[in-house]
Amino acid sequence: MRLNRKLLILFLLLGAVIIFGLIKGAVNIPLANLLLKDNQVILNLRLLRVIAAILVGSGLAISGIALQAILRNPLAEPYLLGTSSGAGLAAVIAVIIGVSRIYMPLAAFLGAVLSIIIVYNLSREKGMIADKSLILSGVIISVAFSSVIVFLVSLFGNEAMHEMNWWLWGSLQVYDYKLLLLVAFPVILGICVIYFFAQDLNAISMGEEAAMHLGIDAQNIKKILILVTALISASLICICGIIGFVGLIVPHMMRLVVGPNHKVLIPMTCLAASIFMILCDLMSRTLFSPVEIPIGVITAIIGAPVFIILLKKGRRV
């Protein structure tokens, strides 16, 4: 299939799932009635969810792409720098000390940033970022913070526990459009920065030294992109908690479909990840309505078989 045709298909699919995302739900609204005044409230809520899905899907998947390329590790994912457990820990502490729910996203963001600072500094050796140290410190900080979370939850019980579940499995139930706008800014900016380095990412996937031989300052670009991706995931955690799988698997899926050239891969993945997230959100709220299945569960259940099919069909389907 030609690239243009793949792009067209993705655009059409995106349009289709956006419409689906708006008309389907606990109450189905026929397409013709979508713009009626009676449906305004429901429509607004669903629109926020669709926008959140696009933002979360693109942000996580593009971060995954960047990290997999610069660390040359197929298992790299957006929460690599311990942002998820940092945010979770801060949220739990906030619940325990009785911080108002309005400030929860802020608390989560600060927790995520704290873990970024710790992990980033732990992995610096002689002014360079050592890939292995980065991955290891990320894991260690995650485990340490998670243990503290469990410790606090077992001491302080139910309320913190409930809050924790929301963080651990994620939800696109955005209740505040201002917060969404606030998060959209760093996420979109971050994606643009990553795209700005698309050419460099191609070179860096041959190794830092090979990239240098093509005139690319790999060490500095690596530092910039690690911080950018960490900021994206820290921002997204504020609105949707932790949503696994998207940042790990969608990049691999799209490499199989359009190839590894980042100039093409990044925009295509934005589209694909948006489609994927809108669909997952749709399923999370309609499959067992009125019960909402955590979206992290859905992303894993859909993502795994799709990925296996693509893997078996081979590269560049």
Next chain:
Amino acid sequence: MSTLLKINNLSGGYYKEDIIKELSLNVNQGDFLVIIGPNGSGKTTLLRLLTRVLSLKEGEILYKDENILQMNLKQFCRKVAFVAQDISIDFSFTVEELVLMGRIPHLKRLQYETKRDIEIAREKLVLTDTLNLKDKPIDELSAGERQRVIIAQALAQEPELLFLDEPTSHLDIGHQVQILDLLKKLNRGSNLTIVMILHDLNLASAYSNRIALLDQGMVFKEGTPEEVLTYQNIEKVYKTVVLVNDHPVTGKPNVVLVPGDMS
């Protein structure tokens, strides 16, 4: 012949110790200079210093009288290219995509390759006899094909000076000769200056116009193959017994090993 690269009193290496010690060497325009020397003599370190991958501690490297550390990195990579022994790449880029990456030093950020860039890449694919592989993913190629692709990528940078670190080490003799013939052709035809590390002394002798024999981070001897490849020099540096006779066809020095129990 004018001097292209001037290395003055170069010292440097890794964090703790200098591998290269006060080394001086000139590379002339049009040279086919082969660097030889035992393991650990600093050949690769020297190349990494010359291509700015490692930072030097003392001395200076001048490219056409300009200090290479003061050149913009992309500008430097438009003049000087490097061919590694092999590349490890996690993603299945196609051969054409990889060769096009050689144009990166000529592109601005976010700029897509122009028609001319694609033509240049195509030309290098033809030159290295890899055009028929252009749509294949790099991880499906044989070692010989991969090496030709890596060379094509470096050539797409359109350098004046090409460094190669043992480009033939993974290849059988047929492919070794094929690669070296190609480099010789480029050296003569396009006036590409070549500096290459080789382990095989006889290949060094057959293809180079100059040889630098490295030992413990210094140039032990530098000159024509006849001047450098004497049994005295080789026995001293490599600590092994050899015979040197004339190659029956080329007339250049031909180094013959003597097994330890027979010498």
